[in-house]
Amino acid sequence: MSIEANKKIVEAYFTAQRSGDLFKGLALLADDATWSVPGNWEMAGTFTKPQMAKMMEGLNMFDGGLNFEHHSITAEDDRVAVLTVVNGKLKDGRIYRNNIFFLFVIRDGMIHHVTEVVDSHHSRQFWLGK
Secondary structure, three states: OOOHHOOOOOOHHHHHHHHOOOHHHHHHEHHHHHHHHOOOOOOOOOEEHHHHHHHHHOOOOOOOOOOEEEEEEEEEEEEEEEEEEEEEEEEOOOOOEEEEEEEEEEEOOOOEEEEEEEEEEEEHHHOOOO
16 A cells, blocks of 8 residues: 555544543454554553454543544555644643654554553552552
8 A cells, every 4th residue: 555545544443532432442453453562561551453443442441532633644665653742631631741752653544553552650649649
């Protein structure tokens, strides 16, 4: 696929996340896709698509969709890199905001792997209270 086509798939993922239905974006992942969060903390690891679906259930506490402020989108070969700021309002009124770097690997029109690098200190405090 072309670089532009790969970028459109990634933007479709973010559009799905903005819709408020966090599961829509998972439809763009291949059945054998993996999602990695690097680091040595509770939310780090490499997850399968079914594990990501379970994780999305826990994140479905946002009031409406997530907002993304992309700072850059760079694509080469089968990879699309996105530096963004995510924010969203939780149903309990708290606002989540974090800097995230995503690296998507696209093959045959599907997302096959995602590496998501977040500010782990902030995420750990916000989600786990630690």
